[in-house]
Amino acid sequence: MKRFRQNRDLAAVDGVHFGMGGILTGLCFILLLIVVVIPVVSIIYNAFFYQGHFDPTLFTEQLTDPGNLAAMWNTVKIAFWVTLLGTIVGTFYAWLLGRSDIPAKGLMRALFNIPYMFPPFLGAMAWDLLLNGRSGYLNKFLMSVFHLSSAPVNINSLGGIVFVELSYYFPFVFMQVVSALERMDPTLEECARIAGANQLTVIRKITLPLVVPAISAGALLILITSLAHFGVPSILGFSQGIYTLPTKIYAVISRTGGSFEGIRSGAALSIMLVIVVAVALMIQKKVLSSGSYDIIKGKSMRPTLIKLRGAKLPLLFLCVATLFLIVIVPLVMIFLVSLVKAYGLPLTPENFTLKNYSRIFAASGTIDSIRNSLFVSITAGILCMFMGTLIAYVVQKIRPRGKGVLEILSVLPYSLPGTVLAIGVILAWSGNILGISLYNTIWIILVAYLARYLSFSMKSSSAALLQVHPSLEEAARTCGASHMQSLTDITLPLIRPAMVSGFFLIFLPAMREVTTSILLYGPYTRTLGVQIYSLRDAGMIPQAAALGSVAIVIIIICNTIVTQATKDRKGV
């Protein structure tokens, strides 16, 4: 309350600064209007209005189409299972690595975070190569060894999709819960021991309920990401005719060759997807309305580790096996296939060649796609970094009227599926507004990325700004600095680390993005993700795998740079 007033007072003292606050606020609204409001409104408008008239027939047609309903049902089923299993797996491993005395914790934690950086569609490709119902390497091997007439495991199924998504999304829960467990006040558990509860009861009655907020935050992330996910279901599902809403939207649009009619149908489908997400969000909110509580105390104590005793070795083996399955197998598979002369040949040294690499680098499309991806990712990262900080500053420090709206608008795209956003951007920026047409240019991808990732940098800067106590700026003012100077000399340098990490939070996922760009790319604006996807689609699987390996290397290099760059920085 008081803090809120103080800044107002500060502004009122000399008229100029109130002006500056006003300008910044206005700028925020304009930016959000362009990046968020217009695309969202465009979707709704185009789904329900036709040539200026209200016309729900398209929407009702789409809604009653059995194929679409089946896709919707698939989407819900996959998301449900991925969220449920991901939460269980994530929580289990978080507890194991956070609270038990299992060996090699540090290393395993790092490995468990790898799936988070790894593009899921590459994983899907790898598993497709191994366990494809007809031609998977592992399936063929098993069939010849055990003389089976059909493939023992078919990854091209709902179960397969769930498995692959699961292996990439459980780290969301894992990371949240591990950090909550680590910061939890250990006396909360010790107290229960004193009260007479044994170890298992303490876990059940105290530890787990206390990390429920962390679990649910992670689960929500899984849910939203899975509902909107395109890569895995498209790679594993298309061949079997298994569609989800995001893949259906893509299919509808690509079938019509990107015509306006197709995009309109896509818009109507998008509304369905948005409804599913909204319902999921509401259920989640209902189920977990217990609110959050403070389980963290200022005093940091080392939590007591629980001795696993006899269970130690089996659990260690389980961890290693899981890591092998979700990290090593797909990586090795992609790499091996990228070396093979032709898809289908056995994975033996005599069939290996480096031709695939030279071939993809000889093709102009590859170089272009890497360049495009670097360009959009870096540009989106930098722009979002500044826009996010600007909005965060306005919301946290200037606190104008309508800051709530600003906040909602900037995090809205976060819960909008990427597919939906892509359609909104197409509808908004292909000549319908002020005659601006960005369709088939790199800029339309950039605009979509901005909307999609803005909330990442906003949140990161916001958290940092909250740490910057008003007295730091006030001290600068009393030292003779104007409002603007105190901002540039004190506040911005202090939140720079958060801004930088905001940049990488955007840059890394943008580098491997497929969901949005698959709908937005034009002949010369393929991104890295799109390029791999199309290579595979065109049947050039070894080359797709080669480019995938290149992508992984790029991501690993970038990630190393990030960890180095964000280490040892002064500031908050």
Added chain:
Amino acid sequence: MDQIILKNVTKRFTTKTLGDIVAVDNFNLSVHEGECFSFLGPSGCGKSTTLRMIAGFEDLSEGEIDLCGRPVSVKAENLYVPPEDRGLGMVFQSFAVWPHMNVFENVAFPLRIQKLNRTDIEQRVKEAMAHTNLTGLEKAYPSDLSGGQQQRIALARAIVTRPKVMLLDEPLSNLDPKLRESMRFEIKELQRKFNFTIIFVTHDQSEAMAISDRMMVCDMGKIMQIDTPENLYNRPNSRFVHSFLGESTFLNVIVKDGGVYAEGDLTHPLGIGIPKDADEAMIVATRPNSVELAGADGSGYLTHIEKRIFLTDRTEYLVPVGNQTVKIQTPHRVSFSEGDACSVRFISPMWYPREDDAAEKERQRRLLI
């Protein structure tokens, strides 16, 4: 009867930076039934580690702990009773009330573990809450309550099982000074009603003195002295205990020709008795209010007021004695001005040898770290 017995209890830690540390060095002590016994000492003195060993959260490097006549930790036999089976009550500095349960559920938790029936649980929770002034807050969640109320929940939860031994780990340190004082009485009151033995860990000497029947002062993993608060304050056996309990002035004195002289003034004796085994150079330790301040016509050592400082509840005078300065505190009504002549008399001071000096400096240095 001795309810808690520690025999040769030793705890060693190995740390990366400092190597081996003896956190608790051969502790021997016994706490009587119904007693309030404090562990007092600066941070790192081993008091919390000892408490955690009694609770069963830490194992022993050597020695044995008996609770209520039953061995609970015996290193030699590798016997180790888990915390939940030791029948203790415990209250932590951080309150440690479970934020996901309301007050009733928090207090009822130990009884639910014991699988009592519903009416018994309700009855006993009600009783425990009444004793801790929580009645009416059954449905409230800890996050809506003040620090004092949260600590009362922790107390209610600890007494609800009627334990014989209650371990209190700095339970008042997170509360504001006013509340700290009243909670002290509430804890004593509960002890009177439920008749349990208390082990009270604190670094605050005035709190320890106010609450304990006996206390142990320890420092750097060693027991320095165990006695009643009065004896510890009035007859500390070492300079450390003297300076740790209350304010102290240490005067370097010379014993000469049957008189005691402050360093720097070998002509006017201080007029205090000399212990038998006193060397020539000694330290006399006093406290600010065990020095009597009188006018220039008084019978003590003649000097003057160098500085007067008003404190909220008393006036402090700095008075030169030889080449040193003695601190004296009086009620406000005893009023001298700076520069006034006065006389001072030391009432039953303590004597310590000089060679303590170096060790003392080292200890003070460690205290600051």
Added chain:
Amino acid sequence: MANVVFKDISFRYGSHVILDHFSLEIKSGEILCLVGPSGCGKTTLARCLLGLNRPETGEIYVGDTCIFSASRRINVPVERRNIGIVFQDYAVWPHLTVKENVAYPLKKRRVPKAEIADRVEKALAMVNMTEYTNHLPSQLSGGQQQRVAIARALVGDGDIMVMDEPITNLDAKLREQMLDEIREIQRKSGTTVLYITHDQQSALQLCDRMAIMEPDGSVCQIGTDEDIILRPANRFTFEFIGVSNFIPVKNENGKLALAAKEREFPWDGVLPAEMKMALPSGLSVGVRPNDIVFDPDSPLRVTVRRSVFLGSEYDYFVDFGGMELRIQQNTLDSSKYGVIKEGSETGIRLLNYRFYPAKKEVSS
């Protein structure tokens, strides 16, 4: 050197009046401690002086310069007031080294480079921080950070420095030490200091003069530590500085009696002449716990409920005709006269008591 004058300052947050036509003068070169319970408006006043809050009415002068006047629409912006500030949370910029922190005010005021180095050096020497010139705040302890903040406030050579609870975040030992240091630094620099605190103890130790603020934002007494301690102006000051007992007094034709809740005790206290006019609300006698002594022969009978050994003294809670009184007996007296056992009955005498208008008892 300059004095500070607040004239008729009013300020409110929304409808909540914090300062109501408040006036105060800080003399040139003194440390004035503004002491009051939290929420009484002391920080608001400091923020008005700094220019971080804008009063509704009134004027503020530093020396002869008017830095704020509501009626004349004068409002010198914060950055041009040149008043040093030390905040409770230090507010040392964590991304700048000690030197850069201290140099910042000079840089903003466009002082030539050579001079900056020189003045930073001097300011750091003043607070004994020269060896930490190139440290980052995160490498310093709380006390050291606060010293940097003080150097930063001193370096601008402003005439005025505001310190808002500068030692509250430090631990007890360091607090004492910092108070001495602040005193020393102020003596050397001659700066006029407005020191804001809720802690009477540190104010007493530090101040040249003290201003006691009541919760409604008015000043009830300004004076030296001796004035405040020995001659508290009203009941609020008496209660605010230290622990106090209040007993209602009945005055029947010059015969005094202590009217405890359940009983009246005839009392031989002396009512000063100016108090003889019986106030309509009646009188109370205020007495400090260590100004009550035990005297088995006194007619003022008490029963000891609790006695607590605190080392330097015994703290007694006694029942006096249904009222609870606090008595402190220092160990010197207890060794002379013995400790009174819990539950025993004895008599008391009041020393050094003062009369105040009775207050309707408000439960806290």
